[in-house]
Amino acid sequence: MGRGRLEIIAESLIEWVIRLCGISAIIFIFAIFLFVFKEGAEFLFNELDLTEFFFSKEWYPTSGYNKRYGVLALIVGTGSVTILAMLIAVPFGLGAAVFISEFCGPRLKESLKILIELLAAIPSVVWGFIGLTVINQLIIHVFNAPVGLNILNGGIILALMSVPIIVSIGEDALKAVPDSYREAAVAMGATRWQLIRRVLLPAAKNGLLAAALLGVGRAVGETMAVLMATGHSVNMPNSVLDSVRTLTATIAAELGEAPVNSDHYQVLFIIGLLLFSITFVVNMTADLIVRGVRKK
Amino acid sequence: MVKQNPKIEISDLKVRYDDVHAINGISFDILENEIFGIIGPAQSGKTTLLKVINRTIDFSPEARVTGRVKVDGKDVMRVGNVYALRRKIGMVSPLPVGLPLSIYDNVAFAPRMAGIRERSQLDELVEKCLHQAALWDEVKDRLHSLGTKLSGGQQQRLTIARALSHEPEILCLDEFSIAIDPVTTMKIEDVLKQLRSKMTVILVTNLVQQARRLADRTAFMMNGELVEVGSNDVIFSDNPANRKTYEYVNGIFG
Amino acid sequence: MSSVESKSNPKGSGVRRFAESAGIRRKFRQEAMVKWLLAGATGMMLVPLILIIAYLVFKALPILSVGFLLDNPVKGMREGGVWAPFVGTMYLIVISLAIAAPIGVLAAVYLNEYAREGWFTRIINLAVINLAGVPSIVHALFGLGAFVLFAGLGRSVLAASLTLAIMTLPVIIASTKEALASVPMSFRQACWNVGATRWQTIRHIVLPNSISGILTGIILQVSRAAGETAPIMFTGAVFFKKVQQGDMFPYGLLDQCMALSMHLFTISTQVPGVPMELPYGTAVVLLATVLLVNICSIVLRVYLRSRKKW
Ligand SMILES: Nc1ncnc2c1ncn2[C@@H]1O[C@H](COP(=O)(O)OP(=O)(O)O)[C@@H](O)[C@H]1O
Ligand SMILES: [Mg+2]
Numbered sequence: 001m002g003r004g005r006l007e008i009i010a011e012s013l014i015e016w017v018i019r020l021c022g023i024s025a026i027i028f029i030f031a032i033f034l035f036v037f038k039e040g041a042e043f044l045f046n047e048l049d050l051t052e053f054f055f056s057k058e059w060y061p062t063s064g065y066n067k068r069y070g071v072l073a074l075i076v077g078t079g080s081v082t083i084l085a086m087l088i089a090v091p092f093g094l095g096a097a098v099f100i101s102e103f104c105g106p107r108l109k110e111s112l113k114i115l116i117e118l119l120a121a122i123p124s125v126v127w128g129f130i131g132l133t134v135i136n137q138l139i140i141h142v143f144n145a146p147v148g149l150n151i152l153n154g155g156i157i158l159a160l161m162s163v164p165i166i167v168s169i170g171e172d173a174l175k176a177v178p179d180s181y182r183e184a185a186v187a188m189g190a191t192r193w194q195l196i197r198r199v200l201l202p203a204a205k206n207g208l209l210a211a212a213l214l215g216v217g218r219a220v221g222e223t224m225a226v227l228m229a230t231g232h233s234v235n236m237p238n239s240v241l242d243s244v245r246t247l248t249a250t251i252a253a254e255l256g257e258a259p260v261n262s263d264h265y266q267v268l269f270i271i272g273l274l275l276f277s278i279t280f281v282v283n284m285t286a287d288l289i290v291r292g293v294r295k296k
Numbered sequence: 297m298v299k300q301n302p303k304i305e306i307s308d309l310k311v312r313y314d315d316v317h318a319i320n321g322i323s324f325d326i327l328e329n330e331i332f333g334i335i336g337p338a339q340s341g342k343t344t345l346l347k348v349i350n351r352t353i354d355f356s357p358e359a360r361v362t363g364r365v366k367v368d369g370k371d372v373m374r375v376g377n378v379y380a381l382r383r384k385i386g387m388v389s390p391l392p393v394g395l396p397l398s399i400y401d402n403v404a405f406a407p408r409m410a411g412i413r414e415r416s417q418l419d420e421l422v423e424k425c426l427h428q429a430a431l432w433d434e435v436k437d438r439l440h441s442l443g444t445k446l447s448g449g450q451q452q453r454l455t456i457a458r459a460l461s462h463e464p465e466i467l468c469l470d471e472f473s474i475a476i477d478p479v480t481t482m483k484i485e486d487v488l489k490q491l492r493s494k495m496t497v498i499l500v501t502n503l504v505q506q507a508r509r510l511a512d513r514t515a516f517m518m519n520g521e522l523v524e525v526g527s528n529d530v531i532f533s534d535n536p537a538n539r540k541t542y543e544y545v546n547g548i549f550g
Numbered sequence: 551m552s553s554v555e556s557k558s559n560p561k562g563s564g565v566r567r568f569a570e571s572a573g574i575r576r577k578f579r580q581e582a583m584v585k586w587l588l589a590g591a592t593g594m595m596l597v598p599l600i601l602i603i604a605y606l607v608f609k610a611l612p613i614l615s616v617g618f619l620l621d622n623p624v625k626g627m628r629e630g631g632v633w634a635p636f637v638g639t640m641y642l643i644v645i646s647l648a649i650a651a652p653i654g655v656l657a658a659v660y661l662n663e664y665a666r667e668g669w670f671t672r673i674i675n676l677a678v679i680n681l682a683g684v685p686s687i688v689h690a691l692f693g694l695g696a697f698v699l700f701a702g703l704g705r706s707v708l709a710a711s712l713t714l715a716i717m718t719l720p721v722i723i724a725s726t727k728e729a730l731a732s733v734p735m736s737f738r739q740a741c742w743n744v745g746a747t748r749w750q751t752i753r754h755i756v757l758p759n760s761i762s763g764i765l766t767g768i769i770l771q772v773s774r775a776a777g778e779t780a781p782i783m784f785t786g787a788v789f790f791k792k793v794q795q796g797d798m799f800p801y802g803l804l805d806q807c808m809a810l811s812m813h814l815f816t817i818s819t820q821v822p823g824v825p826m827e828l829p830y831g832t833a834v835v836l837l838a839t840v841l842l843v844n845i846c847s848i849v850l851r852v853y854l855r856s857r858k859k860w
Contacts, residue, residue, distance in 0.1 A: 007411070011747055011749050011750075014749050015664070015748070015749065017656065018656050018659055018660045018664060019660060019664065021652075021653050021654075021656035021657040021659075021660060022656070022657050022659075022660025022661060022664065022665065022674065023660075023674060024653055024657050024719065025657060025674055025677040025678045025681050025719070025720060025723065026673060026674055026677040028677075028681055028716050028719065029677045029680055029681050029684075031692070031696060032681075032684060032688065032689070032692045032716075035691075035692050035695035035696045035700065036688060036691050036692055036695060038695065039691070039694075039695045091591070092591045092594055092595055093595075095587070095588045095591030095592070096588070096591050096592040096595060098588055099585075099588035099589055099591065099592045100592065103585050103588060103589070112592065112596075114848055115596050115599075116596075117844065117848070118841060118844055118845075119595070119596070119599055121770070121773045121774075121777070121840050121841060121844045122599075122777070122837065122840065122841075123773075123776070123777025123778065123779070123811055123836060123837075123840060124686075124777065124778070124779065124780075125777065125779040125811045125812075125814050125815050125836075126777070126814070126833050126836060126837055128815070129814055129818050129829060129833050130602055130606070132818055132819070133609075133818075133830075134602055134605060160595060160598070160599070163595050191577045191580060191581050192581050192584060192585075193580055193581060193584045196584070214683075217683050220685070221683070221684070221685025221686065221687070221688070222685070222686075223685065223686055223687040223779075223780040224686075224779045224780055224811075224815065228815070228818070228819060248685060248687045248780075251687050251690070251691065252687055252690075252780055252783065255690070255691075255694070255783075255784055256783070256784065260699070268691070269691055269695070272687065272688045272691040275685050275687065275688055276684065276685075276688050279680075279683045279684060279685055279688075280680055280683070282683070283679055283680050283682075283683035284676070284680070287676065287679050350743065352739065352742050352743060355739075355742060357666045379745045379746075379747060380745070382742070382743065382744065382745035383744070383745035386744075387743040387744075389736070389739065389740070389743070391736065393736045393737065393739070393740040394860075395737055395740055395741070395755060396737065396755070396758075396759050396859035396860050397755075405741070405744065405746070405754070406744035406745060406746070409741075409744070409745065409746045409747075409750050409754075410745065442859055444859055444860040455740070458740070458744060459743070459744070461744070462744055462745060
């Protein structure tokens with residue numbers, strides 16, 4: 001019953017291929033960092049004034065005599081849209097997670113989860129288009145605003161886009177609370193509301209926090225939808241009805257016109273690096289929190 | 297009794313999982329073509345010993361093995377081809393495992409993995425093993441239905457048929473009756489009687505009486521130590537060498 | 551736990567049996583209110599979605615027809631259909647998944663079947679999580695730097711597909727890992743016991759029995775690859791490219807291509823004077839493609855779950 005030598009060699013070859021694929025994620029995450037860094041490195045180390053970069057509102061990358069690369073307005077743009085989106089999405093998302101996890105029969109639960117899956121599948125450019133048309137019109141009508149492409153529009157769109165991930169991670173967190181907790185609370189005569197507020201939410205606290213964080217990560221990194229829905233003007237906003245421009249939208253809008261290796265081009269890569277770092281930190285934190293939950 | 301050659305020689309075997317000492321230095325021989333019983337309370341390292349013998353201990357990376365286990369005079373921890381070693385040993389685990397394949401493919405799995413492709417040869421082997429495992433009559437008309445859909449007792453016999461399919465010289469059974477009905481247990485015990493003197497059988501069992509009925513010699517293990525090993529006449533007598541053996545065999549503890 | 555006790559049963563049990571009926575009624579009312587509140591939250595995100603989709607379809611109705619799908623955009627994209635972008639999207643889907651699926655599945659096989667617990671595996675898992683969180687525009691920057699410029703592929707179908715592949719990879723790894731983990735450990739042990747190698751066990755038992763989960767995970771990435779715009783915008787997709795009408799293979803690997811998502815962006819924001827039903831039609835075609843693929847994956851999942859082998 002001997003197997004061919006060839007087969008044994010083939011097998012060890014396959015194992016090596018598998019190992020190589022196994023570390024692909026590490027390779028790619030490093031490659032992404034390296035290439036984005038490499039394209040912007042020269043300008044980052046030689047000419048870029050980091051204080052100006054972070055604290056100046058002046059973004060004039062294509063000006064003939066007075067080039068300015070301050071991204072404060074863009075950061076504020078990203079921040080304001082993200083915060084508004086989370087203010088909407090977190091309560092709704094976690095509410096929906098509690099509803100799906102605690103109040104639904106298996107049938108309804110399955111259907112709702114499928115709907116939420118479909119919600120997550122809608123492409124961001126379609127969301128952008130919805131912002132550009134439907135929500136734009138709505139805002140103009142409701143607020144009597146001259147244009148409806150602004151923080152509010154972007155926030156609503158981003159909220160709808162981040163809700164699925166918040167719901168699904170939040171539901172996982174609630175599912176992880178042992179049933180014995182629920183039974184004990186119910187046996188003591190707690191109402192469902194008391195059960196949720198006093199038992200489930202504290203027990204699932206970390207998981208729910210992670211869900212919210214992942215929603216933030218999603219919102220900060222979103223590009224097409226905010227490019228189309230927030231009005232596209234670099235601007236320190238005074239109200240949610242002001243137009244803004246986000247970090248992501250700036251790259252998307254300007255990369256096509258920036259000549260390769262020009263200062264402008266390199267600054268866009270530095271913004272990319274900034275985005276990479278923000279989402280990296282957000283994701284790491286969310287993971288640490290989730291892992292903390294599992295350990296317990 | 298004629299003098300038999302040792303099939304498996306265990307000397308000063310120690311196995312440690314990180315900081316759990318599963319086996320603390322045991323030594324004994326298992327002879328060719330005998331049924332060798334191993335009894336002892338749970339957690340005494342019986343399963344771990346079987347895993348060392350067929351080197352599936354490799355799949356528990358936290359395990360550290362020292363000392364020696366020789367099969368046919370060769371140290372198992374140093375054999376070149378572990379797959380050949382594993383095919384030399386049939387292993388039946390406590391819970392029945394039907395692979396999610398047809399009954400036929402369950403039994404033909406091992407020979408196929410070893411490179412046998414010829415249909416007639418496989419047919420013959422499958423029939424022989426199912427006969428040996430006392431399952432043929434029950435399944436001969438539905439060889440191509442799923443093995444996982446058989447009853448627990450049938451699946452355990454399927455597992456035995458699979459363990460015999462690579463024509464092993466040693467058959468290890470690890471508490472095979474733990475999850476099956478008494479009727480099937482008796483059927484399998486009959487199978488073992490048939491196999492006696494055709495191959496070496498290691499019967500790890502939680503049922504003291506099963507070892508008494510079937511084994512030629514029996515070892516009693518506890519907490520990773522070997523308490524006593526000897527022929528059944530001694531182990532199950534009123535005065536075995538160790539007091540603990542008497543107490544365990546007679547249900548005073550354990 | 552103790553807080554539950556003190557809040558829910560402040561007066562001690564037994565003594566006030568009768569007085570409780572009013573309390574019970576209040577409890578019920580509160581309970582119902584909470585339930586409807588939460589149901590409302592769930593509805594508030596799903597109902598608008600359905601309304602919006604209905605609205606898009608309604609606006610697109612005048613233009614939706616087979617011809618709209620099979621015609622090329624003409625007259626500076628102000629007339630005609632979506633054939634060229636549609637085929638381009640199919641190209642991107644097929645090529646990116648042909649790259650990402652094998653790598654992703656094997657990576658998951660490594661993580662679930664070979665890797666030992668320890669710091670190295672932990673780092674890989676962290677890398678997967680972070681890769682999944684990289685913003686799509688950063689993927690675009692990477693694709694531009696690595697594939698278009700460094701590897702010299704230029705802006706091409708291949709460069710765009712590679713970029714999309716890396717974006718879909720972590721999700722394929724995660725879903726495949728979950729599918730593999732659902733195969734019971736005892737099957738593997740049974741195979742090892744009869745002398746099967748690790749790879750034989752994976753190839754003959756583990757993969758065939760997790761294929762449904764693996765496939766649904768991959769299919770879900772089809773819709774992702776179809777919908778993404780940012781990563782292909784600078785790596786291969788262009789505003790406009792002339793192709794033969796009805797030609798199934800208009801693009802070579804190193805050609806630039808059009809794509810539905812990019813096309814929607816272009817005609818709704820970059821080209822003035824486009825009649826409004828055109829972007830609505832394009833949005834509906836894109837949405838239909840994506841949702842159809844998702845529904846297929848859901849149906850497949852339900853079907854395969856119903857005929858589990860153990
Ligand atoms: N994979 C493992 N990792 C850590 N400890 C283990 C592992 N397998 C077994 N053990 C420990 O080794 C000891 C012996 O177990 P085992 O060989 O299964 O005993 P038995 O089969 O006699 O019940 C037990 O204390 C058990 O907890
Ligand atoms: Mg055991």
